Amino acid sequence: LSPFPVTNLPLGIFTAGDGPARAGMPIGDMVLDLGGLADDLRLPDAGRFAAATLNPFLAAGPASWAELRDRGTEWLTAGRYEQPVRRRLIPLAEVTPRLPFQVADYVDFYASEQHATNLGRLLRPGTAPLTPNWKRLPIGYHGRAGTVVVSGTPVVRPSGLRKVGDDVAYGPSERLDIEAEVGFVVGCPSALGRPVPVDDFAAHVFGVCLVNDWSARDIQAFEYVPLGPFLGKSFATSISPWVVPLAALAQAQVPPPGQDPPPDAYLLGKDLHGYDLRLRILLNGHEIARPPFAALYWTPAQMLAHLTANGAALRTGDLYASGTVSGADQDQFGSLMELSWGGQRPLALPDGQTRTFLADGDEVVITAEAPGPDGTRIGFGEVRGRVHPAVAAAIRS
Amino acid sequence: LSPFPVTNLPLGIFTAGDGPARAGMPIGDMVLDLGGLADDLRLPDAGRFAAATLNPFLAAGPASWAELRDRGTEWLTAGRYEQPVRRRLIPLAEVTPRLPFQVADYVDFYASEQHATNLGRLLRPGTAPLTPNWKRLPIGYHGRAGTVVVSGTPVVRPSGLRKVGDDVAYGPSERLDIEAEVGFVVGCPSALGRPVPVDDFAAHVFGVCLVNDWSARDIQAFEYVPLGPFLGKSFATSISPWVVPLAALAQAQVPPPGQDPPPDAYLLGKDLHGYDLRLRILLNGHEIARPPFAALYWTPAQMLAHLTANGAALRTGDLYASGTVSGADQDQFGSLMELSWGGQRPLALPDGQTRTFLADGDEVVITAEAPGPDGTRIGFGEVRGRVHPAVAAAIRS
Numbered sequence: 001l002s003p004f005p006v007t008n009l010p011l012g013i014f015t016a017g018d019g020p021a022r023a024g025m026p027i028g029d030m031v032l033d034l035g036g037l038a039d040d041l042r043l044p045d046a047g048r049f050a051a052a053t054l055n056p057f058l059a060a061g062p063a064s065w066a067e068l069r070d071r072g073t074e075w076l077t078a079g080r081y082e083q084p085v086r087r088r089l090i091p092l093a094e095v096t097p098r099l100p101f102q103v104a105d106y107v108d109f110y111a112s113e114q115h116a117t118n119l120g121r122l123l124r125p126g127t128a129p130l131t132p133n134w135k136r137l138p139i140g141y142h143g144r145a146g147t148v149v150v151s152g153t154p155v156v157r158p159s160g161l162r163k164v165g166d167d168v169a170y171g172p173s174e175r176l177d178i179e180a181e182v183g184f185v186v187g188c189p190s191a192l193g194r195p196v197p198v199d200d201f202a203a204h205v206f207g208v209c210l211v212n213d214w215s216a217r218d219i220q221a222f223e224y225v226p227l228g229p230f231l232g233k234s235f236a237t238s239i240s241p242w243v244v245p246l247a248a249l250a251q252a253q254v255p256p257p258g259q260d261p262p263p264d265a266y267l268l269g270k271d272l273h274g275y276d277l278r279l280r281i282l283l284n285g286h287e288i289a290r291p292p293f294a295a296l297y298w299t300p301a302q303m304l305a306h307l308t309a310n311g312a313a314l315r316t317g318d319l320y321a322s323g324t325v326s327g328a329d330q331d332q333f334g335s336l337m338e339l340s341w342g343g344q345r346p347l348a349l350p351d352g353q354t355r356t357f358l359a360d361g362d363e364v365v366i367t368a369e370a371p372g373p374d375g376t377r378i379g380f381g382e383v384r385g386r387v388h389p390a391v392a393a394a395i396r397s
Numbered sequence: 398l399s400p401f402p403v404t405n406l407p408l409g410i411f412t413a414g415d416g417p418a419r420a421g422m423p424i425g426d427m428v429l430d431l432g433g434l435a436d437d438l439r440l441p442d443a444g445r446f447a448a449a450t451l452n453p454f455l456a457a458g459p460a461s462w463a464e465l466r467d468r469g470t471e472w473l474t475a476g477r478y479e480q481p482v483r484r485r486l487i488p489l490a491e492v493t494p495r496l497p498f499q500v501a502d503y504v505d506f507y508a509s510e511q512h513a514t515n516l517g518r519l520l521r522p523g524t525a526p527l528t529p530n531w532k533r534l535p536i537g538y539h540g541r542a543g544t545v546v547v548s549g550t551p552v553v554r555p556s557g558l559r560k561v562g563d564d565v566a567y568g569p570s571e572r573l574d575i576e577a578e579v580g581f582v583v584g585c586p587s588a589l590g591r592p593v594p595v596d597d598f599a600a601h602v603f604g605v606c607l608v609n610d611w612s613a614r615d616i617q618a619f620e621y622v623p624l625g626p627f628l629g630k631s632f633a634t635s636i637s638p639w640v641v642p643l644a645a646l647a648q649a650q651v652p653p654p655g656q657d658p659p660p661d662a663y664l665l666g667k668d669l670h671g672y673d674l675r676l677r678i679l680l681n682g683h684e685i686a687r688p689p690f691a692a693l694y695w696t697p698a699q700m701l702a703h704l705t706a707n708g709a710a711l712r713t714g715d716l717y718a719s720g721t722v723s724g725a726d727q728d729q730f731g732s733l734m735e736l737s738w739g740g741q742r743p744l745a746l747p748d749g750q751t752r753t754f755l756a757d758g759d760e761v762v763i764t765a766e767a768p769g770p771d772g773t774r775i776g777f778g779e780v781r782g783r784v785h786p787a788v789a790a791a792i793r794s
Contacts, residue, residue, distance in 0.1 A: 105543045110624060131622050136565055137558050141624040142539040142631070146502045146712045147589065156590035158707035161534050161661060168533055170661045170706070192544065192633070193553035193788055219707065225528050227507060227538040228625020231707040234539070236589070264558060264567045309567070310555035310616065310628040311788065315543045391590055391708065 002028045003379015007372045009072045010207070010242035010381070011054055014095040021052035021098050026242050026381070027076055030089040037075070037088040054101040054243065058187035058206050059316040065187070065206055069247055097241030099150040100209070101185060104317035106148055106237065107307055108181070108213060109140040111298040113257075115326035115334060122342045123221070135261060138298040138306045140320070143213070144234035148319065150241050151383045157360065157390040158235035160219035172390035173216035175343065176358040179324040180281050180291050180334035180366045181211040184300050185243050186318035193311040198269030201301035202246055204314055210240040210279070210366050210383040211321045217337055217357070239319070240366075240383040248378050252276045252370035254294045266309050267302045274299050275370060277380070279325055281334070282365040286349050291325040291334040293368070360389045399425045400776015404769045406469045407604070407639035407778070408451055411492040418449035418495050423639055423778070424473055427486040434472070434485040451498040451640065455584035455603050456713040462584070462603055466644055494638030496547040497606070498582060501714035503545055503634065504704055505578070505610060506537040508695040510654075512723035512731060519739045520618070532658060535695040535703045537717070540610070541631035545716065547638050548780040554757060554787040555632035557616035569787035570613035572740065573755040576721040577678050577688050577731035577763045578608040581697050582640050583715035590708040595666030598698035599643055601711055607637040607676070607763050607780040608718045614734055614754070636716070637763075637780040645775050649673045649767035651691045663706050664699045671696050672767060674777070676722055678731070679762040683746050688722040688731040690765070757786045 004010065004026040014024045014031060022035030038046035045064070048056045057064065075081045110116055113130070116139075120129030133139065159172050187206035190196050196204060213233060220232025253273040262268075277293035298306075303320055324334040333339045336357050339347055346354035358364070363386040372378035401407065401423040411421045411428060419432030435443035442461070445453045454461065472478045507513055510527070513536075517526030530536060556569050584603035587593050593601060610630065617629025650670040659665075674690035695703075700717055721731040730736045733754050736744055743751040755761070760783040769775040 105541055133558075133619055133622070137620060139620065139624055139627075141627050142541055144502050144539055144709055145542065146715070147709050149589070154590075156708050159592070159663075160707050161530075168661075170663050192546070193551075193785075195556070195788070216707070222530055223534060223536065224623070224625070225530070226621070226625070227536055228621070228623070230536075230538050231703070231709070234709045235707040264565075266556075266567050306628070310557050310613070310632040311553050312541055312544050312628070312631045318543070388590075391592070 001377060003369060003377070003381055004028060005372065005376040006073060006076050007374065007376045008244060008248045008378045009069055010244045011057070012100040012242040013053060013098040015098060016090050016095045023049040023051065023054060023057065024095065025072055026092055029092050031092050031095055032075070032085065033088040033090055037085065040084050040088065052098070055317050058101060058185065061188050062203060065245060066247065069245060097150055097152070100241055100243050102317045103145040103148045103319050104315040106143040106145040107140050107320040108143045108323060109138050109298065109303050109321065110323040111138050111296045111303060112323055112326045113297040114295065114328055115324040115338065118326060118333065118338045122337065138303045140303065140307065141228045143237060147234055148237045148239060151238055151385070153236070153238060153385065154388045155214055155236045155238070155385045156388045158216050158219065158231065159390050160216060160231045162218035162222050168222060173219055174357070175217035176387060177215045177217050177336045178281070178364050179213040179215055180279050181213050181321040181324060182277060182293050183209045183211040183239055183319050183321040184304070185209060186314050187316060189316055190308060190314040192313040195266065195311060196304055196308040196314065198267065198301045198305040199271060201304055205246060205300070205304065207243040207245045208249065209243050210368055210380050212238040212364060212366055212383045212385060213321060214238065214385070215335070238383050238385045240381050242381045244378060244380055248372060249275055249370055251373055252378065256299050257295065257297060259297065263302070267305055269301060272299050272301065277368045277370045279334070279366060279368045283355065284349065284363055288347060289331055289333055289339060291332050292327040293322070293325050295327045296322060296325065358387050360387050362387045398774060400766060400778055401425060402769065402773040403470060403473050404771065404773045405641060405645045405775045406466055407641040408454070409497040409639040410450060410495040412495060413487050413492045420446040420448065420451060420454065421492065422469055423489060426489050428489050428492055429472070429482065430485040430487055434482065437481050437485065449495070452714050455498060455582065458585050459600060462642060463644065466642060494547055494549070497638055497640050498714045500542040500545045500716050501712040503540045503542040504537050504717040505540045505720060506535050506695065506700050506717065507720040508535050508693045508700060509720055509723045510694040511692065511725055512721040512735065515723060515730065515735045519734065533661070535700045537700065537704065538625045540634060544631055545634045545636060548635055548782070550633070550635060550782065551785045552611055552633045552635070552782045553785045555613050555616065555628065556787050557613060557628045559615035559619050565619060570616055571754065572614035573784060574612045574614050574733045575678070575761050576610040576612055577676050577686070578610050578718040578721060579674060579690050580606045580608040580636055580716050580718040582606060583711050584713060586713055587705060587711040589710040592663065592708060593701055593705040593711065595664065595698045595702040596668060598701055601701065602643060602697070604640040604642040605646065606640050607765055607777050609635040609761060609763055609780050609782060610718060611635065611782070635780050635782045637778050639778045641775060641777055645769060646672055646767055648770055649775065653696050654692065654694060656694065660699070664702055666698060669696050669698065674765045674767045676731070676763060676765045680752065681746065681760055685744060686728055686730055686736060688729050689724040690719070690722050692724045693719060693722065755784050757784050759784045
């Protein structure tokens with residue numbers, strides 16, 4: 001079953017052969033060349049789709065997003081467009097997906113109670129697993145926008161300072177991990193100094209992608225007090241190439257788990273909802289976990305309201321991710337740190353191998369699907385990445 | 398004495414009247430309209446200087462940076478250029494400086510031992526003031542690139558969750574602070590997966606600006622464990638408009654203070670130097686501190702090497718700042734948190750007022766100068782900002 005029925009209509013940027021990068025809309029096992037079609041049809045906004053990034057389209061705002069969705073539905077279902085549309089369909093297998101948008105700022109949240117609890121138990125045993133702020137606000141921090149890469153980009157094992165016995169030394173991470181996350185893509189900017197209310201979520205956020213926030217646990221463990229994760233994260237963050245519009249996820253809305261204590265008023269709104277996205281993590285082709293996004297404590301709209309609560313402005317292309325998605329059950333954890341319980345319980349793979357953290361050559365794929373209209377399934381494609389060996393340190397040039 | 402002698406030749410972006418934004422080079426109390434002059438002289442790279450951002454020039458690399466410096470020196474000293482150059486000089490007082498470059502990623506370090514020690518004493522009394530990692534690596538984290546603003550931009554007092562008695566509530570920060578810092582502007586990108594050695598600093602970094610990393614201490618205190626500062630910082634970071642080239646600072650190079658324990662090899666190089674920049678902080682026109690940049694523990698080249706030690710790529714427009722510059726003496730501290738010792742020792746201003754943290758209406762100016770060639774002084778202009786009252790929370794639209 002294709003992840004891309006006509007009820008989905010995600011958007012991305014692709015190249016085919018030696019052609020230029022342009023916008024595309026996957027449908028079934030094909031991708032509609034939006035740049036080419038908009039040109040053929042002499043659409044007034046054709047320039048947006050001929051761009052090598054979705055940013056101009058994202059900036060155009062909700063009315064334009066809805067208009068493209070209506071057009072796409074008509075193109076792909078109405079008989080009168082058949083010929084021009086058919087000419088612009090390319091097999092998905094023949095295109096190379098590119099980074100779909102220029103990432104402005106990248107923020108990573110920590111919104112799964114189960115994940116935060118697991119990490120608290122592993123990293124700070126003997127203390128309360130959740131810090132006192134955890135249920136008062138969606139904890140988040142800024143990551144590196146410049147190393148957000150598209151699915152398929154090789155991930156070079158990072159080096160850094162980490163504990164070796166009683167000492168500390170620079171070398172390749174020995175605890176390279178994944179974090180299965182969901183990302184939200186901002187289209188419409190906001191003004192500096194003006195918080196965005198929870199209920200304005202859909203006026204700013206265009207859509208959703210999958211995120212693998214690769215993490216070097218040993219580098220992170222040594223560096224992160226007191227200013228937070230830095231080199232343990234900034235070497236690569238992979239995202240899926242096709243951004244699923246919020247409009248395709250109306251049927252996937254679910255109430256969040258209860259929030260106790262009740263959040264402050266700036267984190268409340270008329271419409272608090274999560275999304276029933278069901279993630280799957282595959283390691284070398286073997287499914288190792290099924291994290292449920294619906295279990296997240298904080299909702300995407302609350303994360304956005306928090307991110308701007310101090311007046312921070314949004315820009316087109318801002319990406320914020322949920323943090324690792326982990327459910328209550330052990331086969332629902334979204335990182336190897338949790339799945340192997342800090343390396344103490346190696347995972348047995350069906351091919352007889354075991355893993356605590358990632359080995360060179362390992363390939364990780366994260367997929368997801370959600371309930372769509374008329375019994376369809378809204379798929380997210382995949383975010384894929386293979387671990388390449390560490391590069392020898394570039395010391396004293 | 399002008400901060401902009403012919404030995405300086407900083408670069409920025411300005412507008413004059415209703416004219417377009419373009420590159421300019423301050424000289425004395427004038428600014429040379431580089432966009433206009435390059436056009437008049439039909440320079441092949443004139444397009445770079447007609448841009449509304451320095452990024453194309455920054456990306457052009459060290460040979461182009463040196464070439465412009467040579468041209469600028471000739472234009473401003475050789476008789477044969479007198480007439481065309483004179484036509485393109487505009488009084489500095491008549492131009493509006495703009496954000497000089499599009500900020501790609503913004504990283505903030507924590508490289509002053511005195512500042513980190515002061516903060517450790519204030520925030521974690523009874524424990525070792527420096528965390529165990531502090532002398533092993535230059536601690537840093539990512540800030541929000543989208544809220545880096547040019548000098549003169551109003552700073553709206555941020556709101557957020559902070560402790561009120563025994564509870565926590567959302568409201569305007571009551572501990573709004575400054576951080577006097579120095580920023581480094583990256584011109585040439587680096588490849589993903591390839592660390593940049595310490596000795597390649599000048600192949601990537603074009604120049605230096607002043608940074609005021611506004612900080613809401615109460616918001617930060619509640620949010621920052623375990624993932625670091627977020628809303629306590631992301632509402633605004635102001636930078637000075639004229640980027641001083643590294644080439645103007647050759648005479649300002651000084652050896653760093655001794656580093657003990659010796660850093661790991663990836664943090665060493667042939668040429669470890671700091672810069673003798675002497676900062677001044679003025680609050681409502683009164684000088685309140687003189688932080689010495691030469692006192693910093695970690696050098697700018699070490700910060701760059703650390704930032705990329707995990708293979709993180711650099712992009713044109715990356716900005717990294719030193720963290721608060723504080724010297725050993727109390728009148729050398731670079732933040733009100735330190736100057737008022739956590740609010741316990743209000744500063745007396747000459748006008749009879751006192752301050753612990755910033756009041757609405759307060760204006761902060763940070764300036765700096767450094768020794769230049771031939772006994773000249775290299776100035777940095779200023780980074781200026783005035784505090785505006787908090788905006789009523791935008792709750793439940």
